[in-house]
Amino acid sequence: MEELITLSDTEFDHVWSHFSGKKLRKHQFVIQVDDPVRYEYFVVSGCLKAYVINEDNKMHILQFAMQNWWVTDYQSYYKGTNAKLYIDCIEDAEVLCISLENKDKLCNEIHKIEHFFRKKTNAGYVALQQRILSLLTSTPKEKYEQLLTQYPQLFQKVPKQLIAAYLGVSRETLSRLYAVEK
Protein backbone atom coordinates (compact mmCIF):
# COMPACT_ATOMS: atom_id res chain seq x y z
CA MET A 1 0.00 0.00 0.00
CA GLU A 2 2.72 2.48 0.82
CA GLU A 3 5.55 2.36 -1.66
CA LEU A 4 6.21 6.08 -1.68
CA ILE A 5 7.41 6.23 1.91
CA THR A 6 8.75 3.86 4.56
CA LEU A 7 7.13 3.64 7.97
CA SER A 8 8.28 1.87 11.11
CA ASP A 9 5.98 -0.80 12.51
CA THR A 10 4.74 1.45 15.27
CA GLU A 11 4.13 4.25 12.82
CA PHE A 12 2.27 1.93 10.54
CA ASP A 13 0.10 0.63 13.37
CA HIS A 14 -0.64 4.18 14.35
CA VAL A 15 -1.66 5.11 10.82
CA TRP A 16 -3.65 1.92 10.42
CA SER A 17 -5.64 2.66 13.57
CA HIS A 18 -7.08 5.77 11.94
CA PHE A 19 -8.78 3.76 9.22
CA SER A 20 -11.82 1.57 9.50
CA GLY A 21 -12.59 -1.27 7.13
CA LYS A 22 -15.87 -1.94 5.39
CA LYS A 23 -17.19 -4.69 3.16
CA LEU A 24 -19.62 -3.63 0.48
CA ARG A 25 -21.87 -5.47 -1.91
CA LYS A 26 -22.65 -4.77 -5.52
CA HIS A 27 -25.04 -1.82 -5.93
CA GLN A 28 -24.41 -0.62 -2.38
CA PHE A 29 -23.97 3.11 -1.97
CA VAL A 30 -21.17 4.66 0.05
CA ILE A 31 -22.26 8.21 -0.72
CA GLN A 32 -25.59 9.61 -1.88
CA VAL A 33 -26.47 13.11 -3.00
CA ASP A 34 -27.41 15.44 -0.12
CA ASP A 35 -25.96 13.17 2.55
CA PRO A 36 -22.97 14.29 4.61
CA VAL A 37 -19.63 12.99 3.35
CA ARG A 38 -17.86 11.40 6.27
CA TYR A 39 -15.03 9.52 4.69
CA GLU A 40 -12.52 9.22 1.96
CA TYR A 41 -12.31 5.63 0.75
CA PHE A 42 -9.35 3.54 -0.26
CA VAL A 43 -10.33 0.61 -2.45
CA VAL A 44 -8.79 -2.67 -1.30
CA SER A 45 -10.73 -4.77 -3.78
CA GLY A 46 -13.67 -4.41 -6.12
CA CYS A 47 -14.78 -1.45 -8.18
CA LEU A 48 -16.87 1.64 -7.50
CA LYS A 49 -18.16 4.53 -9.54
CA ALA A 50 -18.66 8.20 -8.66
CA TYR A 51 -21.30 9.93 -10.73
CA VAL A 52 -24.07 12.48 -11.09
CA ILE A 53 -27.55 12.10 -12.52
CA ASN A 54 -28.77 15.14 -14.44
CA GLU A 55 -32.30 16.41 -15.07
CA ASP A 56 -32.74 14.15 -18.10
CA ASN A 57 -31.98 11.19 -15.86
CA LYS A 58 -28.64 10.67 -17.58
CA MET A 59 -25.70 9.32 -15.63
CA HIS A 60 -22.29 10.97 -16.01
CA ILE A 61 -19.37 9.22 -14.40
CA LEU A 62 -16.73 11.40 -12.79
CA GLN A 63 -14.49 8.56 -11.71
CA PHE A 64 -14.11 4.83 -11.50
CA ALA A 65 -12.31 3.53 -8.43
CA MET A 66 -10.55 0.21 -8.66
CA GLN A 67 -8.03 -1.52 -6.43
CA ASN A 68 -5.60 0.93 -4.78
CA TRP A 69 -7.56 3.97 -5.85
CA TRP A 70 -8.90 6.62 -3.52
CA VAL A 71 -12.37 7.99 -3.94
CA THR A 72 -14.91 10.24 -2.30
CA ASP A 73 -16.87 13.37 -3.11
CA TYR A 74 -13.76 15.49 -2.56
CA GLN A 75 -15.42 18.84 -2.83
CA SER A 76 -17.89 17.97 -0.08
CA TYR A 77 -15.35 16.01 1.94
CA TYR A 78 -12.95 18.93 2.18
CA LYS A 79 -15.57 21.63 2.59
CA GLY A 80 -17.80 19.67 4.96
CA THR A 81 -20.85 20.18 2.77
CA ASN A 82 -23.38 17.61 1.65
CA ALA A 83 -22.70 15.32 -1.25
CA LYS A 84 -23.26 16.33 -4.86
CA LEU A 85 -22.26 12.88 -6.11
CA TYR A 86 -23.41 9.32 -5.85
CA ILE A 87 -20.78 6.69 -5.22
CA ASP A 88 -21.73 3.03 -5.34
CA CYS A 89 -20.28 -0.39 -6.03
CA ILE A 90 -20.08 -1.87 -9.49
CA GLU A 91 -19.11 -5.12 -7.83
CA ASP A 92 -18.56 -6.40 -4.28
CA ALA A 93 -15.79 -4.37 -2.69
CA GLU A 94 -13.68 -3.85 0.41
CA VAL A 95 -12.66 -0.35 1.37
CA LEU A 96 -10.74 1.46 4.08
CA CYS A 97 -12.40 4.60 5.41
CA ILE A 98 -10.70 7.69 6.83
CA SER A 99 -12.39 10.79 8.15
CA LEU A 100 -11.05 14.23 7.32
CA GLU A 101 -10.18 14.80 10.98
CA ASN A 102 -8.11 11.64 11.09
CA LYS A 103 -6.42 12.41 7.81
CA ASP A 104 -5.44 15.90 8.90
CA LYS A 105 -4.37 14.56 12.29
CA LEU A 106 -2.08 11.98 10.69
CA CYS A 107 -0.66 14.58 8.32
CA ASN A 108 0.14 16.80 11.28
CA GLU A 109 1.67 14.09 13.40
CA ILE A 110 3.75 12.42 10.72
CA HIS A 111 5.45 14.56 8.13
CA LYS A 112 5.99 11.54 5.91
CA ILE A 113 2.25 10.97 5.74
CA GLU A 114 1.63 14.50 4.60
CA HIS A 115 4.33 13.94 2.01
CA PHE A 116 2.61 10.75 0.90
CA PHE A 117 -0.73 12.44 0.42
CA ARG A 118 0.81 15.39 -1.37
CA LYS A 119 2.48 13.07 -3.86
CA LYS A 120 -0.74 11.12 -4.30
CA THR A 121 -2.79 14.21 -5.03
CA ASN A 122 -0.14 15.52 -7.38
CA ALA A 123 -0.38 12.31 -9.37
CA GLY A 124 -4.15 12.53 -9.30
CA TYR A 125 -4.02 16.12 -10.49
CA VAL A 126 -1.93 15.12 -13.48
CA ALA A 127 -4.33 12.30 -14.28
CA LEU A 128 -7.29 14.69 -14.25
CA GLN A 129 -5.48 17.09 -16.56
CA GLN A 130 -4.89 14.21 -18.94
CA ARG A 131 -8.56 13.38 -18.85
CA ILE A 132 -9.52 16.98 -19.59
CA LEU A 133 -7.17 17.06 -22.55
CA SER A 134 -8.65 13.83 -23.79
CA LEU A 135 -12.17 15.21 -23.46
CA LEU A 136 -11.18 18.39 -25.30
CA THR A 137 -9.03 17.07 -28.10
CA SER A 138 -10.10 13.54 -28.93
CA THR A 139 -12.86 11.98 -30.96
CA PRO A 140 -15.03 9.43 -29.16
CA LYS A 141 -13.07 6.66 -30.83
CA GLU A 142 -9.76 8.03 -29.63
CA LYS A 143 -11.11 8.52 -26.13
CA TYR A 144 -12.22 4.93 -26.07
CA GLU A 145 -8.87 3.64 -27.24
CA GLN A 146 -6.94 5.82 -24.81
CA LEU A 147 -9.00 4.48 -21.94
CA LEU A 148 -8.57 0.96 -23.19
CA THR A 149 -4.79 1.20 -23.24
CA GLN A 150 -4.60 3.10 -19.97
CA TYR A 151 -6.94 0.93 -17.88
CA PRO A 152 -7.47 -2.39 -19.63
CA GLN A 153 -8.62 -3.96 -16.33
CA LEU A 154 -11.68 -1.68 -16.38
CA PHE A 155 -13.12 -3.43 -19.37
CA GLN A 156 -13.34 -6.74 -17.54
CA LYS A 157 -15.40 -5.26 -14.73
CA VAL A 158 -17.46 -2.50 -16.22
CA PRO A 159 -20.39 -2.71 -18.64
CA LYS A 160 -19.90 -0.71 -21.81
CA GLN A 161 -22.72 1.66 -21.05
CA LEU A 162 -20.80 2.86 -18.01
CA ILE A 163 -17.71 3.34 -20.14
CA ALA A 164 -19.89 5.49 -22.39
CA ALA A 165 -21.10 7.52 -19.42
CA TYR A 166 -17.47 8.07 -18.44
CA LEU A 167 -16.32 9.11 -21.90
CA GLY A 168 -19.24 11.43 -22.46
CA VAL A 169 -20.91 9.68 -25.39
CA SER A 170 -24.16 7.78 -25.72
CA ARG A 171 -23.99 4.01 -25.43
CA GLU A 172 -25.28 3.69 -28.98
CA THR A 173 -22.46 5.81 -30.33
CA LEU A 174 -19.90 3.83 -28.37
CA SER A 175 -21.35 0.61 -29.70
CA ARG A 176 -21.05 1.84 -33.27
CA LEU A 177 -17.43 2.79 -32.70
CA TYR A 178 -15.88 -0.55 -32.15
CA ALA A 179 -18.10 -2.05 -34.82
CA VAL A 180 -16.05 0.11 -37.19
CA GLU A 181 -12.79 -0.59 -35.41
CA LYS A 182 -12.62 -4.29 -36.18
Next chain:
Amino acid sequence: MEELITLSDTEFDHVWSHFSGKKLRKHQFVIQVDDPVRYEYFVVSGCLKAYVINEDNKMHILQFAMQNWWVTDYQSYYKGTNAKLYIDCIEDAEVLCISLENKDKLCNEIHKIEHFFRKKTNAGYVALQQRILSLLTSTPKEKYEQLLTQYPQLFQKVPKQLIAAYLGVSRETLSRLYAVEK
Protein backbone atom coordinates in the same frame (compact mmCIF):
# COMPACT_ATOMS: atom_id res chain seq x y z
CA MET B 1 0.40 35.04 -0.82
CA GLU B 2 0.34 32.58 2.04
CA GLU B 3 -2.96 32.69 3.89
CA LEU B 4 -3.14 28.97 4.60
CA ILE B 5 -0.13 28.92 6.90
CA THR B 6 1.88 31.37 8.97
CA LEU B 7 5.62 31.64 8.55
CA SER B 8 8.18 33.50 10.63
CA ASP B 9 10.22 36.16 8.85
CA THR B 10 13.28 33.96 8.64
CA GLU B 11 11.21 31.09 7.33
CA PHE B 12 9.61 33.34 4.77
CA ASP B 13 12.98 34.66 3.61
CA HIS B 14 14.22 31.12 3.30
CA VAL B 15 11.23 30.10 1.22
CA TRP B 16 11.46 33.24 -0.85
CA SER B 17 15.10 32.56 -1.70
CA HIS B 18 14.08 29.39 -3.52
CA PHE B 19 12.03 31.30 -6.05
CA SER B 20 13.25 33.44 -8.89
CA GLY B 21 11.22 36.22 -10.46
CA LYS B 22 10.64 36.81 -14.14
CA LYS B 23 8.93 39.48 -16.19
CA LEU B 24 7.22 38.33 -19.34
CA ARG B 25 5.68 40.08 -22.28
CA LYS B 26 2.51 39.31 -24.19
CA HIS B 27 2.96 36.32 -26.51
CA GLN B 28 6.11 35.20 -24.73
CA PHE B 29 6.42 31.47 -24.09
CA VAL B 30 7.44 30.01 -20.75
CA ILE B 31 7.14 26.43 -21.97
CA GLN B 32 7.17 24.97 -25.45
CA VAL B 33 6.44 21.43 -26.58
CA ASP B 34 9.51 19.16 -26.47
CA ASP B 35 11.53 21.49 -24.26
CA PRO B 36 12.50 20.46 -20.75
CA VAL B 37 10.21 21.78 -18.02
CA ARG B 38 12.37 23.45 -15.43
CA TYR B 39 9.89 25.36 -13.30
CA GLU B 40 6.50 25.63 -11.84
CA TYR B 41 5.23 29.19 -12.12
CA PHE B 42 3.26 31.30 -9.71
CA VAL B 43 1.48 34.17 -11.41
CA VAL B 44 2.01 37.50 -9.65
CA SER B 45 0.27 39.50 -12.36
CA GLY B 46 -0.99 39.06 -15.88
CA CYS B 47 -2.53 36.05 -17.53
CA LEU B 48 -1.15 32.94 -19.23
CA LYS B 49 -2.61 29.98 -21.05
CA ALA B 50 -1.55 26.33 -21.16
CA TYR B 51 -2.61 24.52 -24.29
CA VAL B 52 -1.99 21.92 -26.97
CA ILE B 53 -2.20 22.22 -30.73
CA ASN B 54 -3.57 19.14 -32.45
CA GLU B 55 -2.96 17.77 -35.97
CA ASP B 56 -5.70 19.97 -37.44
CA ASN B 57 -3.91 23.00 -36.04
CA LYS B 58 -6.63 23.52 -33.46
CA MET B 59 -5.81 24.95 -30.07
CA HIS B 60 -7.24 23.34 -26.94
CA ILE B 61 -6.70 25.16 -23.68
CA LEU B 62 -6.02 23.07 -20.61
CA GLN B 63 -5.76 25.96 -18.22
CA PHE B 64 -5.76 29.69 -17.86
CA ALA B 65 -3.49 31.10 -15.18
CA MET B 66 -4.32 34.43 -13.67
CA GLN B 67 -3.07 36.25 -10.60
CA ASN B 68 -2.27 33.89 -7.70
CA TRP B 69 -2.59 30.77 -9.85
CA TRP B 70 0.08 28.16 -10.27
CA VAL B 71 0.86 26.73 -13.67
CA THR B 72 3.27 24.48 -15.47
CA ASP B 73 3.20 21.32 -17.53
CA TYR B 74 2.74 19.26 -14.37
CA GLN B 75 3.09 15.86 -15.96
CA SER B 76 6.48 16.76 -17.40
CA TYR B 77 7.52 18.80 -14.39
CA TYR B 78 7.00 15.92 -11.98
CA LYS B 79 8.29 13.20 -14.26
CA GLY B 80 11.23 15.17 -15.63
CA THR B 81 10.17 14.56 -19.22
CA ASN B 82 9.89 17.07 -22.03
CA ALA B 83 6.90 19.31 -22.40
CA LYS B 84 3.70 18.22 -24.07
CA LEU B 85 2.14 21.65 -23.62
CA TYR B 86 2.69 25.21 -24.69
CA ILE B 87 2.38 27.88 -22.06
CA ASP B 88 2.51 31.51 -23.07
CA CYS B 89 1.32 34.93 -22.02
CA ILE B 90 -2.03 36.35 -22.99
CA GLU B 91 -0.84 39.67 -21.60
CA ASP B 92 2.32 41.00 -19.95
CA ALA B 93 2.96 39.06 -16.78
CA GLU B 94 5.20 38.65 -13.76
CA VAL B 95 5.82 35.17 -12.39
CA LEU B 96 7.78 33.46 -9.66
CA CYS B 97 9.63 30.30 -10.70
CA ILE B 98 10.46 27.31 -8.57
CA SER B 99 12.32 24.20 -9.66
CA LEU B 100 11.14 20.76 -8.59
CA GLU B 101 14.32 20.28 -6.55
CA ASN B 102 13.70 23.47 -4.62
CA LYS B 103 10.07 22.66 -4.08
CA ASP B 104 10.83 19.20 -2.73
CA LYS B 105 13.64 20.63 -0.63
CA LEU B 106 11.35 23.21 0.95
CA CYS B 107 8.69 20.58 1.57
CA ASN B 108 11.26 18.46 3.35
CA GLU B 109 12.71 21.23 5.41
CA ILE B 110 9.49 22.89 6.49
CA HIS B 111 6.52 20.72 7.29
CA LYS B 112 4.18 23.69 7.00
CA ILE B 113 5.24 24.20 3.39
CA GLU B 114 4.42 20.63 2.51
CA HIS B 115 1.08 21.18 4.20
CA PHE B 116 0.55 24.30 2.14
CA PHE B 117 1.22 22.55 -1.14
CA ARG B 118 -0.94 19.59 -0.18
CA LYS B 119 -3.87 21.88 0.50
CA LYS B 120 -3.26 23.77 -2.70
CA THR B 121 -3.22 20.64 -4.83
CA ASN B 122 -6.30 19.32 -3.08
CA ALA B 123 -8.14 22.48 -4.02
CA GLY B 124 -6.83 22.20 -7.56
CA TYR B 125 -7.93 18.59 -7.74
CA VAL B 126 -11.46 19.55 -6.77
CA ALA B 127 -11.49 22.32 -9.37
CA LEU B 128 -10.44 19.89 -12.10
CA GLN B 129 -13.17 17.46 -11.09
CA GLN B 130 -15.66 20.30 -11.38
CA ARG B 131 -14.39 21.07 -14.83
CA ILE B 132 -14.71 17.45 -15.90
CA LEU B 133 -18.28 17.34 -14.65
CA SER B 134 -19.00 20.52 -16.53
CA LEU B 135 -17.52 19.08 -19.72
CA LEU B 136 -19.53 15.88 -19.32
CA THR B 137 -22.89 17.18 -18.22
CA SER B 138 -23.38 20.65 -19.60
CA THR B 139 -24.40 22.11 -22.91
CA PRO B 140 -22.04 24.68 -24.41
CA LYS B 141 -24.32 27.43 -23.18
CA GLU B 142 -24.25 26.13 -19.61
CA LYS B 143 -20.49 25.69 -19.73
CA TYR B 144 -20.13 29.28 -20.83
CA GLU B 145 -22.36 30.56 -18.07
CA GLN B 146 -20.66 28.48 -15.41
CA LEU B 147 -17.29 29.84 -16.45
CA LEU B 148 -18.68 33.36 -16.52
CA THR B 149 -19.97 33.15 -12.96
CA GLN B 150 -16.90 31.33 -11.67
CA TYR B 151 -14.20 33.52 -13.23
CA PRO B 152 -15.74 36.80 -14.37
CA GLN B 153 -12.28 38.43 -14.42
CA LEU B 154 -11.29 36.11 -17.27
CA PHE B 155 -13.67 37.77 -19.66
CA GLN B 156 -11.94 41.10 -19.34
CA LYS B 157 -8.58 39.69 -20.33
CA VAL B 158 -9.26 36.85 -22.71
CA PRO B 159 -10.61 37.01 -26.28
CA LYS B 160 -13.71 34.93 -26.80
CA GLN B 161 -12.01 32.56 -29.19
CA LEU B 162 -9.76 31.44 -26.34
CA ILE B 163 -12.77 30.94 -24.11
CA ALA B 164 -14.15 28.71 -26.85
CA ALA B 165 -10.91 26.73 -26.99
CA TYR B 166 -11.18 26.26 -23.23
CA LEU B 167 -14.80 25.15 -23.26
CA GLY B 168 -14.32 22.78 -26.15
CA VAL B 169 -16.55 24.46 -28.72
CA SER B 170 -15.84 26.33 -31.94
CA ARG B 171 -15.72 30.09 -31.74
CA GLU B 172 -18.66 30.31 -34.13
CA THR B 173 -20.81 28.16 -31.88
CA LEU B 174 -19.83 30.22 -28.86
CA SER B 175 -20.70 33.38 -30.70
CA ARG B 176 -24.17 32.09 -31.56
CA LEU B 177 -24.79 31.17 -27.94
CA TYR B 178 -24.88 34.52 -26.33
CA ALA B 179 -26.73 35.92 -29.32
CA VAL B 180 -29.56 33.68 -28.10
CA GLU B 181 -28.96 34.45 -24.46
CA LYS B 182 -29.86 38.12 -24.63
Next chain:
DNA sequence: CGCGCGATTGAGTAATTTCAAATCTAGTGG
Protein backbone atom coordinates in the same frame (compact mmCIF):
# COMPACT_ATOMS: atom_id res chain seq x y z
C1' DC C 1 -7.67 56.53 -43.39
C1' DG C 2 -6.77 51.94 -43.74
C1' DC C 3 -4.98 47.70 -41.73
C1' DG C 4 -5.59 43.63 -38.96
C1' DC C 5 -7.57 41.03 -35.51
C1' DG C 6 -11.49 39.41 -33.40
C1' DA C 7 -16.31 38.59 -33.65
C1' DT C 8 -20.40 37.57 -36.19
C1' DT C 9 -23.46 35.58 -39.68
C1' DG C 10 -25.11 32.31 -43.24
C1' DA C 11 -25.39 27.99 -45.63
C1' DG C 12 -24.22 23.42 -46.19
C1' DT C 13 -22.21 19.28 -44.04
C1' DA C 14 -20.82 15.93 -40.70
C1' DA C 15 -21.34 13.77 -36.40
C1' DT C 16 -23.88 12.48 -32.50
C1' DT C 17 -28.18 11.87 -30.16
C1' DT C 18 -32.66 10.21 -29.66
C1' DC C 19 -36.15 6.91 -29.77
C1' DA C 20 -37.73 2.46 -30.85
C1' DA C 21 -37.12 -2.15 -31.75
C1' DA C 22 -34.48 -6.28 -32.12
C1' DT C 23 -30.87 -9.21 -30.43
C1' DC C 24 -27.83 -11.17 -27.27
C1' DT C 25 -26.23 -12.89 -22.63
C1' DA C 26 -25.83 -14.55 -18.04
C1' DG C 27 -28.12 -15.99 -14.11
C1' DT C 28 -32.38 -18.22 -11.95
C1' DG C 29 -35.67 -21.47 -10.89
C1' DG C 30 -38.22 -25.36 -12.33
Next chain:
DNA sequence: CCACTAGATTTGAAATTACTCAATCGCGCG
Protein backbone atom coordinates in the same frame (compact mmCIF):
# COMPACT_ATOMS: atom_id res chain seq x y z
C1' DC D 1 -30.96 -29.31 -18.92
C1' DC D 2 -34.12 -25.95 -20.47
C1' DA D 3 -37.11 -21.96 -20.35
C1' DC D 4 -37.49 -17.47 -18.71
C1' DT D 5 -36.21 -12.93 -17.48
C1' DA D 6 -33.60 -8.72 -16.71
C1' DG D 7 -29.98 -6.30 -18.17
C1' DA D 8 -26.85 -5.13 -21.71
C1' DT D 9 -25.79 -4.46 -26.43
C1' DT D 10 -26.73 -3.63 -31.10
C1' DT D 11 -29.10 -1.73 -35.11
C1' DG D 12 -31.93 1.47 -37.88
C1' DA D 13 -33.86 5.85 -39.13
C1' DA D 14 -34.96 10.50 -38.11
C1' DA D 15 -33.86 14.67 -35.72
C1' DT D 16 -30.74 17.68 -33.57
C1' DT D 17 -26.62 19.92 -32.77
C1' DA D 18 -22.28 21.57 -33.63
C1' DC D 19 -18.78 22.11 -37.11
C1' DT D 20 -16.69 23.91 -41.28
C1' DC D 21 -15.85 27.23 -44.58
C1' DA D 22 -16.51 31.60 -46.44
C1' DA D 23 -17.87 36.16 -46.28
C1' DT D 24 -18.89 40.24 -43.67
C1' DC D 25 -18.76 43.32 -39.92
C1' DG D 26 -16.70 46.24 -36.15
C1' DC D 27 -13.26 48.45 -33.87
C1' DG D 28 -8.85 49.98 -32.01
C1' DC D 29 -4.35 51.47 -33.36
C1' DG D 30 -0.75 53.18 -36.01
